[in-house]
Amino acid sequence: MRNHRCAMMLERWDADREGALSEAAPRTVFDFHAHGVGELDAVLSGRFRLTMAGRSVVLDAGDVLYVPAGVLHRAVLSFDGVKR
Numbered sequence: 001m002r003n004h005r006c007a008m009m010l011e012r013w014d015a016d017r018e019g020a021l022s023e024a025a026p027r028t029v030f031d032f033h034a035h036g037v038g039e040l041d042a043v044l045s046g047r048f049r050l051t052m053a054g055r056s057v058v059l060d061a062g063d064v065l066y067v068p069a070g071v072l073h074r075a076v077l078s079f080d081g082v083k084r
Helices: none
Strands: 029-033 039-042 047-052 055-060 064-067 073-077
Touching: 047 064, 055 064
Parallel strands: none
Antiparallel strands: 029 073, 039 064, 047 055, 047 073
């Protein structure tokens, strides 16, 4: 086995930089918008559909998706009956 060097980096959530962690009510819609910085959308429970660049994906609990800075995207939170 080779001896590989790697760096492990741990970051803590920075509410001043990323915004407060928040929960939203079922069926909340965040219509198309963009951010000045990239963001990670993470699902702690429930599910949501994120639409970006003409494509949609359904995220379930435990999923994380990166949204680059300046990219328009839309999210519909905690809905039922959606097929991937």
